[in-house]
Structures are given as C-alpha cells and as structure tokens.
Amino acid sequence: MAELANYRPHYVTREDRADGTILLRSGYELSEFVEKTSDWLHRWAELRPDTVFLAERDGAGWREVTYAAALAEVRAIAGGLLAQRLGPDTPILVISGNGVDHGLLTLAAQYVGIPIVPVAEQYSLIPGAHAQLRHVLGLIDPRMVFAVDGARFAEALAMPEMEGRLLVTSRNTGAGQTAFAELRGDMAGVDEAAAKVGPDTVAKILMTSGSTSSPKGVLTTHRMMCANQAQLADALPFVRENPPRLVDWLPWNHVFGGSHNFNMVLANGGSLYIDEGKPAKGLVDTSIENNAMIGGTISFNVPVGFAMLRDAMRENETLRQSYFRDLDMIFYAGASLPQDVWADLESMAREVRGDVPLMTSSWGLTETAPACIIQHERIDRSGIVGVPMTGTTIKMIPDDDNRYEIRVKGPNIMPGYFNDPDKTRDAFDEEGFFVTGDAMGFVDPDDMNKGLRFDGRISEDFKLTTGTWVRAAQLRLDLLVALAPLVADLVITGEGRDQIGLLVVPGPGLAAHVAAGDDGAGAVVSDAVREALAPRLTALASKAAGSSMRVTRAIVMAEPPSIADGEITAKGNLNFRKILTRRRALLDRLYDDADPAVIRS
DSSP: OOOTTOSOOOOEEEEEOTTSOEEEEESSOOOOOOSSHHHHHHHHHHHSTTSEEEEEEETTEEEEEEHHHHHHHHHHHHHHHHHTTOOTTSOEEEOSOSOHHHHHHHHHHHHTTOOEEEOOTHHHHSGGGHHHHHHHHHHHOOSEEEEEETTTTHHHHTSGGGTTSEEEEEESOOTTOEEGGGGOOOSTTHHHHHHTOOTTSEEEEEEOOOSSSSOOEEEEEHHHHHHHHHHHHHHOTHHHHSOOEEEEOOOTTSHIIIIIIHHHHHHTTOEEEEOOOOSSTTTHHHHHHHHHHSOOSEEEEOHHHHHHHHHHHTTOHHHHHHHHHTOOEEEEOSSOOOHHHHHHHHHHHHHHHSSOOEEEOEEEOGGGSSEEEEOOSOOSSSOEEEEEOTTOEEEEEEEETTEEEEEEESTTSOSOBTTOHHHHHHTBOTTSOEEEEEEEEESSTTOGGGOEEEEEEGGGOEEOTTSOEEOHHHHHHHHHHHHTTTEEEEEEEOTTSSSEEEEEEEOTTTHHHHHHHBOSSSBBOOHHHHHHHHHHHHHHHHHOSSTTSOEEEEEEBSSOOOTTTTSBOTTSOBOHHHHHHHTHHHHHHHTOTTOTTOEEO
16 A cells, blocks of 8 residues: 555646746656567566466456466567468457457557557447448558457458458357467567567557547557656656556456556556456446455456445445555546545545545546646546646637636657548647647646546537537536436536526436336336426526526436447447437437426426
8 A cells, every 4th residue: 555645745836828828737746658569578577477467257266367478479479470470461350348358458469569559349349330340440451350259240250341450269169260379379470570569569559439420540659658648757756656457347348448458567566356247237346256255456447347346335244444544545437436435435434444545536538648737736526637748738728717728749649530530630730739629627726736627519509599608528428416316417408598407317316217118119117206306407497507407307218328329339328419310309308398208397
C-alpha cells in the first residue's frame, strides 16, 4: 500500500490570450519514456523474470505467465507472424475478448511492427451485429483474424468476408483454421524487424465507438502509449514504486482497458489478472470470486461495477478484506461515481485498513491514448477530472459562462485516422490541437489547481424551440445519479420541441415491473413504474434552475437497447442518434400527453 503522501500535488500553469482562450499546462516536466512497448517487456524479463505478468482463470486456479516466459513466447509468436509474411501493411484483427493468448499476440505483433486491431466480441457473437464486423473488415482488410475459441466464434469466422484470410484460434480449432500453438516460428528475421520499430510505428488501430458516425480507426503509435504511461507515473508516482496488480475486466478493444490498464501493468513490472466477469447480472459473480482470490493494488471500473462490488462486500467479509488490503487507488471512468457509493467505499476502506486509498478519475479519448487530464490530489467527491498531465497542453475556448471547448496537444495524441485523410484534417485546428468536442468548466475559476470538471459533449447539446440550449451530456450524468437505481441509462430528448423528455432504460429498481407492463408497442404502462418514477421526476423538476434542466416527461422503454441494431456501441455506450431514429414512434408518443405510457413530472 502506498504512503498517503505519495500522491503528487497539482501544479498548473496558465496562459491567457486576448480572445479569451486559456492554455493550461502541468508545471512538472514530462519524464523520459521508452521508445516502444517491447522495451518494457525486455526490462522486466531481465529485472523481474519470475514475476507473473499475465494470468487468466484455469479451473479453480490461474494460468500464469511470467515476464521471462512472456518474452520468449512473444518472440516465438513474432517469428511465426513474420513467417506468414505479415508486416506493417497487414493488420491483425482480434475478434474475441481479453485473454493471455490475446495479450501475447498483441505484444508479438507490436514487437515486429504489425498493427493489431481488437474489436468488441459482440460484433462476432451476435449475428445481428455482423454488419459492424463487416464494416471493420472492409475498412482494415486484415491479413489475419484471431479468435480464442474456434467453435464459439465459428459463425463469424465462416462469414464470406473472412475468405482468404489466415484464421487463427487457440482452442476448438476447426476446419480452415490454424491453431495458435502452431503459429510459433523460429527467430529468423525477428531482431531485424524489431530494430525497424520505433516511436512512430503504429502499434494498434483502435475503433471509435461510432456513436455519431461510422467507427473510425485511430492510429495508435508506440510513442503515444509509452508517453502516456510516463505521464501517468508522473502524476501517480506510487505505480513506479509499487508495481500494479490488477484484477481487471475492462475490454481491450477499448482504450481504457487495452492501452491505459494493460500498459500500466507492463510499464511498471506489475501483474494483470484477467477477470472474465463483468458488472452485469449473471457475470458479476465471477468478478466477485476473482477479487476475493486476488487482491489488487489498483481497482479500475465503471460506476455500476463499483456499486455491485460495494453491495457484495456488505455481506462478503473475505471479499472486503481482499479488495481493500493492498489497494493504492480506486479509479472510476465512464460517468460520475454516485456519492453514496463513494461514501460506502470510503467507510469500508477505513474499517479494513484505517485509511482510504486515492479515489479519483481522469479524462481522455481513444485519440489521446487516452489520459490527458487527471485528478491526482485527494478529494471528497466525484465528478472532477483534474489537471493537465505532464507534456500536455489544454486549449480552452470560451463557450459560455465557465464553460469551455477543450482541445489538446501532446506526445500522446494520435497522428490521424486510418485511411481517412479528410477526417484526420478535420480533427485538428490550425495550431495542431486535437478538437475533442468535449466541454469543461473550472471547479474554482480563481484556482487552476482545483482542477476541471466535465461539462458534456458540445455535439450532444441542442436547442428547445424556445431558444434555450440544453447541455444534454451533463444533464444525463446528473440524472443517472439522481434516479439510480430506477434507471440504468437515459436518452435525453427535446430537440425541436419545447420541453425536455426522457427515454428510460429501466434499472434494477424497475426491472421487476417491466415485462408485466409491456404494452406491445415499445413502452411500459405500469402503475408501479409510475409510482416509483414520477415522484423522483417531480422533485427534480421543482428544483431545476430553468427550462434547460427541467424534465417534464418520461417513457420507460420495454425493449432494451440492441447492439445488433447499432443502439449500443462497442464501448457499451448508448448510440443516442440511432435510438432516436429507430424509436421515432416512441419519441412521438413521449410528447403526447394523452398517451398512458407518459410519466409526467
């Protein structure tokens, strides 16, 4: 466990321009960083050869791979990839989720300069989502496709678009597939290919969520990932002193799990225990078991995941002791952590160990590798994303009172999108800052060291017919906290209308009443649902500061959002535009006061 003082204090410099633009930078210097991910692997194979690097469940125990074994495996696999004539222009597509073989293949490809492209496994496992997989295949045109299980992914691997590609599977290898174990080759050419890999070599291509357009391929270089780990360690020096041990489920097709968390372990000689669970009914039990077996030093999760662990720890003493015993940091992302969950985790930590680990968050995007802003001082509430990381410049362009559009520049920013020069050009301003589309505000406009707070996506803002602007992204985050556990997610409506409404994805507090209230036309008509939700909405409306924050109506959706129909992105987020388009009839019903499904506030 890190000493409480081992969290670097904030130190921000500010430059004001005549047009109101503000530039923020860290007052600390960016530490030196390695040139490529293989430098990390070689270092720890030499200094900590017998330390577990990657592990996954294997029956009652774990399949564990040490740093020394990982380096040997990575070099052998790299030789096999070169023998298959793979190179910088022949990407490898990974269609299955996190796993030891997936990790070794990723590092082997990066070792010799072959881009790796991980995508959400739902694209393959849900037949209705195969359109998204076809889009990626058409965009990337991979020479090789990897799936951990040939039988489980058989339908996707048999798609006509897979013809002519090298199909590799770890187990249940079928006809036309190559076993992963057979991929290993000799060392011929490995060192020569590795010598050509440098900071600007593309290590991976990460697909954006596609919530506002077709998914784009973000070119992610070794420099981006290596610099970002130095930036994180500059802010959180304990990761260098106490090698991270993670029990982590966050998917590697997303930059948070696959670049931020995976590389934090590798960069600092830590251990990653791959959690096959997820914060969802029927899957969270696996996460609970894994966390009880292996206590981590850092816990990364989304707010609903922390809430589920909190609930389990109330009754499970073994889990509570294992979870908090060595914990240096609790790190949430995706949305603000509800204050009741925050307070409960603090209380449990004090009960187990007498103090509280750092509880924090940060901000970044796929295009930024991802971390650009981080809260590395202690605070007592969620919703603050922090201050600029070393080597990063934050450009803040005034949008409204204490609201700024955010643009960023630094060594962790992408060079562009794969095979898309037009979108690449549009992504940067005249000074070379990446245009994020996100908005921020100061926690304290008179003290930059108090940090920034997220204030929504400018692209999601809309106007009511009254001319009032609605900051939909921030309003949604506030409502998710206020309406939990009745609501799992929300779509904010009102563009082209005179009032704000909600399309509600029911949470556990409403789930028992949904099926019985399904009216067969996409909505829930239920007195129990109305009695639960209406008082909350009425109370919120009475406190709203104006029409830009006042919700007047809601409909609970009987049909959950569908990934097959594009209503859920690869990151698990709602695709608001797709939902509003696909459920146009339900949106019209929401503004019909005579409709029995409408819940008024």
